[in-house]
Amino acid sequence: MYPKRKFDRRYLLILIIIILAVLLIVLSVALNKERNLSFPEQLVKDAGTFTVQIFQAPVNFIKGIINETAEKNNIYEKYKNLKEKEEQIDKVIAENENLTAEINTLKEQLELNTILSDMVYKNATIVHRNIGYWYDDVTIDKGKKDGIEKGMAVINSKGLVGTVIKTSNYTSTVKLLGNEHMSDKISVKINVNGTYVYGLISSYDTKTNTYTVEGISENTDIPENADVVTTGMGNDFPSGLIVGKVTKVTTDHFDLSKVAEVKSSVDFDALDYLTVLKRKDNHE
Amino acid sequence: MNKKNIALLILLAFSFILEGIFSNFISIHSILSPLFVLMSLIIIYPFLLNNKESYYKICFIVGLLYDLIYTDTLIVHAFLFLIIGFKITKINLILANNHINVMVMALIIIILYRLILYCLLLLTGNISFDIFGLFQSIYLSLVVNIIYIVVMNMITDEISYRFKIYKGN
Numbered sequence: 001m002y003p004k005r006k007f008d009r010r011y012l013l014i015l016i017i018i019i020l021a022v023l024l025i026v027l028s029v030a031l032n033k034e035r036n037l038s039f040p041e042q043l044v045k046d047a048g049t050f051t052v053q054i055f056q057a058p059v060n061f062i063k064g065i066i067n068e069t070a071e072k073n074n075i076y077e078k079y080k081n082l083k084e085k086e087e088q089i090d091k092v093i094a095e096n097e098n099l100t101a102e103i104n105t106l107k108e109q110l111e112l113n114t115i116l117s118d119m120v121y122k123n124a125t126i127v128h129r130n131i132g133y134w135y136d137d138v139t140i141d142k143g144k145k146d147g148i149e150k151g152m153a154v155i156n157s158k159g160l161v162g163t164v165i166k167t168s169n170y171t172s173t174v175k176l177l178g179n180e181h182m183s184d185k186i187s188v189k190i191n192v193n194g195t196y197v198y199g200l201i202s203s204y205d206t207k208t209n210t211y212t213v214e215g216i217s218e219n220t221d222i223p224e225n226a227d228v229v230t231t232g233m234g235n236d237f238p239s240g241l242i243v244g245k246v247t248k249v250t251t252d253h254f255d256l257s258k259v260a261e262v263k264s265s266v267d268f269d270a271l272d273y274l275t276v277l278k279r280k281d282n283h284e
Numbered sequence: 285m286n287k288k289n290i291a292l293l294i295l296l297a298f299s300f301i302l303e304g305i306f307s308n309f310i311s312i313h314s315i316l317s318p319l320f321v322l323m324s325l326i327i328i329y330p331f332l333l334n335n336k337e338s339y340y341k342i343c344f345i346v347g348l349l350y351d352l353i354y355t356d357t358l359i360v361h362a363f364l365f366l367i368i369g370f371k372i373t374k375i376n377l378i379l380a381n382n383h384i385n386v387m388v389m390a391l392i393i394i395i396l397y398r399l400i401l402y403c404l405l406l407l408t409g410n411i412s413f414d415i416f417g418l419f420q421s422i423y424l425s426l427v428v429n430i431i432y433i434v435v436m437n438m439i440t441d442e443i444s445y446r447f448k449i450y451k452g453n
Contacts, residue, residue, distance in 0.1 A: 028408040030351075030358040041352055048353030052304040059305055129307040130355055139354075166356055173356055269311030 033165050033175065036150075042168035049127050049139060049171045056127070119238040122146055122276040127171065129271075136179040137162075140274055143170040153230075153277045159242035159265035160230060161274055172276070177211070178204055178268035187234040188213060188243055190260065191227040192220055198231060199260065201243070209264050210247060216258040222249045228262045238277055288449045292328050295440065296346060299324035304354065316428040317421075321350055322397055323433045325365060326389050327440055329372050330381050333452030336373060343369030364400060368393055381452065383434055390433045391426065398422045 029035065037045065071078075124140035142148050144167050152164045154174045163184075166173040177186070189196040190213070197220045199213040213228065226246045232239030248261040299320040306318045325343055332339040347365030351357045375392060379385040402418045405411045444451035 024407060027360060027404055030360050031405065031408050031410050033410075035356075037356065041356070041358065044349070044352040045356070048349065052301055052353070055301045056305050056308070063309070126308060128304045128354060269314075 035166075037166055037168055045168045046143070046170045049141070053127055053141065120147075120278040122148060122278070124148075124172075124274050124276055126271055126274060136176045136268075137165065138174050138176065138271065138274075140172050140174055140276070141170070142276065143168050143172050145169050147278070148172045148276055149278070153237040153241060154274050155241055155277060156266060156271060156274050158267070159244065160237070161266055161268075161271065163237075164276060174274065176268055177201075178206065178209065178264065178266070185234075186237065186243075187231040188228050188262075189231045190216065190222055190246060191229070192222055197222065199258075201262075204264075208261075209268070211244065211262045211264060213260040213262050214252065214257065216249075216260055218251070218255075218257055220258075222246055222258065222260060224248070228260075241277070287447050288331055291440075291443055291447070291449055292331055292342075295328060295436070296321075296324050296342070299436075300346070300349070315424050315426075317425045318432070319394060319397065319425050319429050320432055321346060322365070322368065322393060323390060323429050323436065325368060326372055326386065326393060326433060327436050329376055330452040331440075331444075331449065333376075339373070340366060340369050360401075360404065364397065364404075367400065368397060371396060381437075383437060386433055386437045387430050390430050394425050394429060395422055398425065 122142055124142040124146075126138045127141050128139040130137050130139070140154075148164055148167050150164055150167055154161045154164060160177060162174045162176040162179075164172050165175045186201040187198065188201055189198050197217050199216040201211045202214045203212045204210070205212070211228075216222065224246055228243040228246060230237045230239060230241040230243060242265050244262040244264045244266075246260050247263045250259050250261075251257070252259050303318045303320040306316075306320070310316045310318075325346065328342065329339060332342070343365045344362050347362035348359070350361040350365070351359060355361060372389070372393065375389050379389060398418060398421050402411075402421070406413060411417075440451065443449065
């Protein structure tokens with residue numbers, strides 16, 4: 001008889017460590033926001049979202065009626081505001097036509113096919129909002145079949161909302177900029193009396209709905225309420241998308257550059273309809 | 285398909301769709317953060333008291349669908365809901381099924397779910413350490429989910445009585 005071999009506890013420990021490591025790698029891949037959806041995932045997501053949309057239709061209809069009723073209550077105030085704006089609109093249209101003509105002439109002269117502010121629009125409706133505390137993203141009802149691609153900018157009527165991070169055939173996931181765990185820095189410019197100073201959005205504060213813009217030149221005085229727009233550089237965002245207005249300016253820890261707090265023009269709690277933008281390529 | 289399975293399917297589908305619809309009408313950090321699918325796992329357990337294997341399968345499948353349709357995270361919720369399923373089984377050994385205990389169970393499960401998910405996201409480098417964020421995520425989920433689970437518990441009690449479907453205690 002051979003003596004019974006004793007199980008070495010060290011092997012058990014190694015086995016547990018290996019299992020945990022593999023599990024962690026699998027979960028890291030699964031939780032990666034940049035991961036592309038596989039075909040079966042896309043299929044299930046499209047079918048599931050379509051089902052949710054069917055049940056959501058009557059709810060949206062009732063919501064629309066309630067909103068309409070609420071709007072009717074202050075219709076006179078709105079009429080007065082619009083009347084005031086109407087007087088300025090002819091002037092703005094004329095200016096816009098003039099500027100468009102100038103841009104086209106300059107593009108011809110410089111032999112440019114596209115500029116950073118050229119974009120293609122695609123309207124979409126939010127189907128589902130992932131409100132799990134750590135995912136600030138929404139699903140929209142437009143996907144690859146509608147020409148939506150990863151990295152496209154998403155706006156609403158107020159300004160820049162986020163980026164497309166995942167696409168299936170009929171849906172897309174949009175990561176909101178109103179997200180405290182922002183991984184990419186966004187290049188922006190601040191309008192200071194007609195000239196622009198550049199900076200990078202580095203973080204977002206949920207409580208105050210403000211972005212922190214870093215790396216701004218020390219030499220420029222930035223007034224409060226200055227407009228902040230995207231530069232179109234460094235990522236797929238077209239130039240000139242409204243981000244917000246400056247509320248406070250301080251200097252960084254080393255007194256080398258300025259840091260601005262920018263109040264977002266978008267209310268991330270009230271998103272319904274979005275527009276996906278694509279910067280025009282040279283061949284488009 | 286028998287009456288019990290139809291009732292469970294309707295309950296799960298209702299919670300699943302309601303969570304999707306409800307999420308569109310509330311703000312991100314609202315106190316009405318819904319976890320209806322998670323709550324439905326607590327509700328369906330008494331119906332599957334004698335068939336734990338089926339219960340675990342349901343937990344896994346529901347988690348997988350949740351991943352695919354709502355969070356794009358593939359298997360995270362599938363395993364998470366399975367772990368939660370095991371925990372619900374254990375808690376049910378201690379607590380009887382009544383409205384107060386169901387509320388206590390909901391509280392424990394919400395804390396457990398948020399804690400495990402937070403640790404996973406922290407370990408995989410998706411979020412930075414923010415203990416206040418964890419507490420906030422827990423207390424923001426309590427109100428609406430506890431109301432939901434109590435209401436659903438009453439409804440399932442009534443269904444079980446009317447249609448003579450066995451619901452364990």
